[in-house]
Amino acid sequence: AQKITQTQPGMFVQEKEAVTLDCTYDTSDPSYGLFWYKQPSSGEMIFLIYQGSYDQQNATEGRYSLNFQKARKSANLVISASQLGDSAMYFCAMRFVYSGAGSYQLTFGKGTKLSVIP
Amino acid sequence: KAGVTQTPRYLIKTRGQQVTLSCSPISGHRSVSWYQQTPGQGLQFLFEYFSETQRNKGNFPGRFSGRQFSNSRSEMNVSTLELGDSALYLCASSSTGAGHGYTFGSGTRLTVV
Numbered sequence: 001a002q003k004i005t006q007t008q009p010g011m012f013v014q015e016k017e018a019v020t021l022d023c024t025y026d027t028s029d030p031s032y033g034l035f036w037y038k039q040p041s042s043g044e045m046i047f048l049i050y051q052g053s054y055d056q057q058n059a060t061e062g063r064y065s066l067n068f069q070k071a072r073k074s075a076n077l078v079i080s081a082s083q084l085g086d087s088a089m090y091f092c093a094m095r096f097v098y099s100g101a102g103s104y105q106l107t108f109g110k111g112t113k114l115s116v117i118p
Numbered sequence: 119k120a121g122v123t124q125t126p127r128y129l130i131k132t133r134g135q136q137v138t139l140s141c142s143p144i145s146g147h148r149s150v151s152w153y154q155q156t157p158g159q160g161l162q163f164l165f166e167y168f169s170e171t172q173r174n175k176g177n178f179p180g181r182f183s184g185r186q187f188s189n190s191r192s193e194m195n196v197s198t199l200e201l202g203d204s205a206l207y208l209c210a211s212s213s214t215g216a217g218h219g220y221t222f223g224s225g226t227r228l229t230v231v
Contacts, residue, residue, distance in 0.1 A: 035220070043206055045222035091161065105151065105174055106210075106220070108161035 023092030143211030
């Protein structure tokens with residue numbers, strides 16, 4: 001079964017500093033995708049970054065980068081130069097294929113609440 | 119282009135009633151997935167529809183059902199509401215379900231009293 005673990009329920013970071021949010025996953029499937037989403041208090045899930053299991057390089061999207069360590073099954077999100085607007089819940093998710101019907105679903109971790117301090 | 123639209127945004131229902139939530143995906147997207155988010159259980163997969171067919175369903179009771187129309191709009195229905203059904207219901211659309219192009223709506227916050 002697929003499982004995503006986020007061990008940090010809450011994190012604080014000073015504005016303009018970098019922060020790392022941890023995510024480990026468990027799967028026996030060699031083909032999978034890893035996502036990070038941001039959820040502000042409004043509720044909408046905002047896509048941040050994606051890493052495919054066969055991607056050789058770590059994904060980057062602006063101030064977001066994904067530290068992908070396949071052997072350790074970890075996919076940590078690094079946010080550089082934190083801003084006050086980064087305060088939100090952050091979810092790590094894995095997509096796998098439900099091979100029976102060619103369906104895809106996302107499995108989410110419990111999330112990390114990030115608070116950026118001025 | 120327009121994003122994923124979920125209606126209504128907020129809903130209050132009484133235990134025992136039924137409710138229908140709507141999701142309009144991004145134009146051209148044929149896959150719509152639904153997720154339930156609660157403080158206790160987190161985000162859980164409900165079901166996925168692709169071209170009007172349910173391809174997969176999560177571990178939820180039969181009171182939870184859904185459908186997808188020919189224009190890819192999707193509805194989910196919960197019958198005989200229970201207090202524990204209070205949650206944020208999120209829908210996500212993508213072109214096929216593969217790749218990484220999932221776009222979520224803002225959700226419908228359902229409160230059962």
